Amino acid sequence: MGHFVIFACTDPQTLSGLSWLTCYLTTGKHLAFYGAFGTVLLLLAVTAPAAMAFGFGGAMAARSRILPLSWLGRGYIAIVRGVPDIAFFLFFVIALDQGIEYLRHKIKCPDWDEPLRQGSDFIVCQAAKMPLGNSPQWIHEAYGFSLAVLTFAIVFGAFSANVLYGAMRAVPHAQLETAEAYGMSPRQTFWRVLVPQMWVYALPGLGNLWMVLIKATPLLFLLGVEDIVYWARELGGAKTPRFTDFPHPDWRMWYFLALLVFYLCFTRVSEIVLDRIMRRLTRGQATAGGEAQRKALT
Amino acid sequence: MKKLLLATAALALSTGFAMADAHGKTIRMGTEGAYPPYNFLNDAGEVDGFEREVGDELCARAELTCEWVTNEWDSIIPNLTSGNYDTIIAGMSITDAREEVIDFTQNYFPPAASAYAAKSADADIAGGVVAAQTSTIQAGHVAESGATLLEFATYDETVAAVNNGEADAVFADKDALAPTVEESAGALMFVGDDVPLGGGIGLGLRESDTELKDKFNAAIQSMKDDGSLNKLIIKWFGEGAKTF
Structure with missing residues (x-):
């Protein structure tokens, strides 16, 4: 038999040093904390493409020749960019939730006779509740998370719309005129000439947005999603022996330090990836970067 | 025959809906999870504390299915009125200012x-x-x-x-x-x-939820009457704590 130290986490008062730490870092609460990192990464993975879609739509609308559509695009960009994020997050999530419940209420309970607003209460029939009152907790959490993703996508979509709109205008006009001279329709010019060339102009702005989005994920906490900041604060707070097997003084500083390291590493990795994409996109482009690449090759 | 089938189906459906509104509903208990010994998250990350035990007992006596959720203290009242959960059980003292926005059950913890x-x-x-x-x-x-x-x-x-x-x-x-x-x-x-300060701690409810309020009031009264509430108060707050 080797000298394995066998310990169980059932009686942490008897433990010390590394074995105490091992038990401490594997409590159910800590596992929830680690899971929250997954929540943040999932949010980013879903939000980034969704925000791009909103941005692309917004930019296309803004440069449309149909006037009302152009107003819509420009209005979307101006309003969302002008309102503070926090105000928008708090307002939009509540408004969206009540809007969905209101519509479902109108469809599912047409013969309801009580008013929907009674004082400060917002009341819809049970069948219209989103999610249903009897659905399990994970559905409530998934619903809250989806609302958060949608809100993030709308807010960051407006910023990326602005970036893409600028990038579309930055593509040399001569390129578009040449396409037209070849007999391409406006739609063909847009998809075959403009869009492939605009990315190189959009990427610095989009990369910037991605960095801001990473840093904005703690806003999840405002939307009631238990993210890493929530758990760091909860776990780091001083714990007295009466309410936990693992009492400790105020350790919030260490938990926040861990978050700082996480965010720094994540943004560093993003920078490296963005640099690679930029190098790839500049290849063969009529920009200073593309010119430099050509010279390096010859 | 077909008509009969349809009628039974319709009947089954409508009673089903009625049941869903009255009994199938899960009561969501909103708490803060950061105010020991009233409520806190234990090592496993679950809601624990005096209010967890009182709440579970109240739900059992009122024959309700209950589920615990946590919410920031700051937004705990707005999220109740907009229907994200059905009760606030978070060491909330009964005050006149809060009574204007939400309703309270009778207190389950004496004015402290x-x-x-x-x-x-x-x-x-x-x-x-x-x-x-x-x-x-x-x-x-x-x-x-x-x-x-x-x-x-x-x-x-x-x-x-x-x-x-x-x-x-x-x-x-x-x-x-x-x-x-x-x-x-x-x-x-x-x-x-x-x-x-305050008039003791009660469960916060939407003003429109009078049926739920009556159920909880009756359950709290029965816990006061048989002394089980006092036992829980002493268990969590010590011998010197004020009881009913």
Whole structure:
């Protein structure tokens, strides 16, 4: 038999040093904390493409020749960019939730006779509740998370719309005129000439947005999603022996330090990836970067 | 035959809906999870504490299916009125100002004293800087007392503010402060006189939820009558705690 130290986490008062730490870092609460990192990464993975879609739509609308559509695009960009994020997050999530419940209420309970607003209460029939009152907790959490993703996508979509709109205008006009001279329709010019060339102009702005989005994920906490900041604060707070097997003084500083390291590493990795994409996109482009690449090759 | 089938189906459906509205509903219990011993998250990350035990017992007596959810203290009332959960069971004192927005059941915890805790016995609680949790009766009291109010989102942060010298004293429910002071090994002590505030702690409910309120009121009354509520109070707050 080797000298394995066998310990169980059932009686942490008897433990010390590394074995105490091992038990401490594997409590159910800590596992929830680690899971929250997954929540943040999932949010980013879903939000980034969704925000791009909103941005692309917004930019296309803004440069449309149909006037009302152009107003819509420009209005979307101006309003969302002008309102503070926090105000928008708090307002939009509540408004969206009540809007969905209101519509479902109108469809599912047409013969309801009580008013929907009674004082400060917002009341819809049970069948219209989103999610249903009897659905399990994970559905409530998934619903809250989806609302958060949608809100993030709308807010960051407006910023990326602005970036893409600028990038579309930055593509040399001569390129578009040449396409037209070849007999391409406006739609063909847009998809075959403009869009492939605009990315190189959009990427610095989009990369910037991605960095801001990473840093904005703690806003999840405002939307009631238990993210890493929530758990760091909860776990780091001083714990007295009466309410936990693992009492400790105020350790919030260490938990926040861990978050700082996480965010720094994540943004560093993003920078490296963005640099690679930029190098790839500049290849063969009529920009200073593309010119430099050509010279390096010859 | 076909008609009969349809009729039974319709009947089954409609009774099904009626059942869903009255009994199938899960009551979502909203709490803060950061105010021991009233409510806190245990090592497994579950809601624990005095209110967890009281709440589970109340639900059992009222024959309700209950589920626990946590919410920030700051937005705990708006999220109740907009229907994200059905009750607030979070050490919330019954006050007139809150009664205007939500309803309370009868109290399940008697009107208790609030107290000041500080690092030294001569801390200036009348004119110095006093920390309290945002939107609590204690914060309201400090604001009126002439001391400078320093507000924090959680109870933990109010105590931390005293420990790191940012505030001269913290003002909170005495029952929440007692374990903190006890475990601090002399670093913290109670200062000044206790202050009775509020009308005890009750379950917060939407004003329109009168049926639920009646059920919980009856359950609380039965726990008061058979002494089980007092037993839980003594279990979580010690022999010296005020009982019914």
